[in-house]
Amino acid sequence: MARQGYRLSLSDIGPGECRAVFATHPQWAPAGYGVAPTPWTAVQRAAWAAVKGGA
Numbered sequence: 001m002a003r004q005g006y007r008l009s010l011s012d013i014g015p016g017e018c019r020a021v022f023a024t025h026p027q028w029a030p031a032g033y034g035v036a037p038t039p040w041t042a043v044q045r046a047a048w049a050a051v052k053g054g055a
Contacts (some may be wrong), residue, residue, distance in 0.1 A: 001047055008029060008046075010039055020046035 001008065006022040020042035020053075022032040032050025036042040038048050 001050070006050055009036065012039075018042040022046050022050040031054065 001022055005024050007024070007026065008024070009021040012020045018036060018038045018041075020032075020034045020036075020039070020040045021030045023030045030046075030050075031053075032041045032046040032048070034045025034047075034049060036045055
């Protein structure tokens with residue numbers, strides 16, 4: 001995703017809950033957003049949303 005111009009923000013937001021956000025700029029709206037029990041799944045969901053064009 002970095003090659004596509006996206007930055008990743010990954011957060012642990014609670015027990016068993018991770019949030020991943022892809023954006024092209026830190027102050028712009030996210031291009032992709034995902035929440036899941038594992039970081040890997042959250043990143044995949046956010047990447048898929050960014051590639052498909054919806055947050």
